Amino acid sequence: MKSARKIQVLLAGLLLAGLVSANAAEQRLLIEPKQTDERLAAGEPPHLVAYDTEKAQAPLFVWLPGTNGRASPGPRQLFDTVLQQGYRLISLTYLNSVAVSQVCVGATLRSQPSCAGRMRQHRVWGEPHTRLIDDKPEDAIVPRLTRLLQHLARSDAAGQWAQYLDGEEPRWDRIVLAGQSQGGGMAGFIAQTRRVAGVIMFSGGWDRASSGADIAEWYSRQSLTPPQRWHATFHKDEPQASTMERIYRRQGVPAAQIHALSEKVREGGNPHGEGIANPVYRPLWEQMLKLQP
Template identity: 55%
Template sequence: MRRLLVLAAVLLALQAQAEQRAVAVPPQATDARLGGDEPPHTVVYDPTLAEPLWVWLPGTHGRADAAHKALFQAVRDAGFRLVGLSYLDGEAVSQVCVGPRLRAHPACAAAFRQQRVWGDAPSAPIADRPEDAIVPRLTRLLRYLAAQDPEGQWASYLDGDEPRWSRIVLAGQSQGGGMAAYLAKTRAVAGVMMFSGGWDREPNGAPARWYRLPSATPPARWQATYNVREAQADLLADVYAALAIPPMQVHALDLPVVARQPHGDGIVNPSYAPLWRAMLDSLKPQP
């Protein structure tokens, strides 16, 4: 109940602008095959404005309707529509692709992410169904919104059977950041924002080789953060280098931590609002 009250307060605050709408969409409303107990997608937008879309992917055990008030407000102030996407995030690569499994299957991390993002990995180490995958979920959500609010311009974010990636910035924390990166490798999205975003490994401990694959999204359209106090700080720096993110677009956070752990501070600490805004401004789709 407390979570719902906090979310309601955040959505009411975000609705302060005259035409702004904030809605919660149960995933099952977009596809009857999805679980009825899943957290809702969060959608905040002004139907009168053709704004670019910012899609948020939470971290492991995170919720799309979590009340990241300061971050979400920065997104809206920067001129983006906001979709917090609910997906299966109850287990992470760092929990599954380790030990004997990783040694036996060095491409475990890539197969894990392929299944969770696209739903079509032939040897996935997780039991996600194709309809559970992130891209199908986002596509069905956009179709649902286009049908429910025809004047809200949601059809403009669709391109056939997929989202119109050129109008979409992907963002995520931890597992969600890694999912955003994996997707952006194969589709030219408007931009990527990674907050301590994933640390997939090779059996020898080095960053997983998929990070070094050619990217459909150019390096100039990536932004990334990590906290210097988090346990995986050095590996995250190596991961971002493997992704070829320009050093000026990698931000080592070092302000006093207000979150429970440094790992999550980059998305809840309002002191980083100027950085969020600079990152967002740099990733607005090119006209």
């Protein structure tokens, strides 16, 4: 009876969230992080997993929300476009309640010029551990993604999730990384040291160096992901627009793949979030989702 009740509650939650698809071939799952790793805290918002069971060999799109963002429901129209373009989707819950721009400032930045890169390394990989944030090693983005894929491989055999794993790491050449704000920066940080299928940064942050006037040194690192696989956006009305454009160029993103958004911001909207929420950009989303060799 308890198991039946749990199933009823899960289905009710999915219906309320608008996550049950009319397409019988489409699976949409909400998975609590603690289900994938007992060390994680109970009660965290769930990961969102969506895929078409008839597209067994589809590439995987991994979404990293911005600061204080939730993995579910996420930017629904963008997610619908991702699925329509033939991808599987994972929207990942991670500890994002504090951003680099909130930690690596003032005295901290002056005393630790490499603060931004060290914090992102901690939050992405879990080590080396720093005192900048309280995240534990198991809280980090890549361990969470790995544990989720391992959980799916065990619990959803029909989904063939093992194809996205390479030992104790994701199989990066099958994965497109994307995110907004803090999450976009995290996607770019990973793509520098792993050769991913693609990376899309939506207004992906503006980490500073110790002087406060220059951008963080980690942006200049050599990237293992080829330039043609990078895309980046910002809205021209964002206060940090010029800084983000300079950062994207420093990262080696080709000029034609740095997209300065210019459509009027929707009533009640925010230019920082327009790139992922305004459906007028659907053709651009489709363009960026085309994989480059």
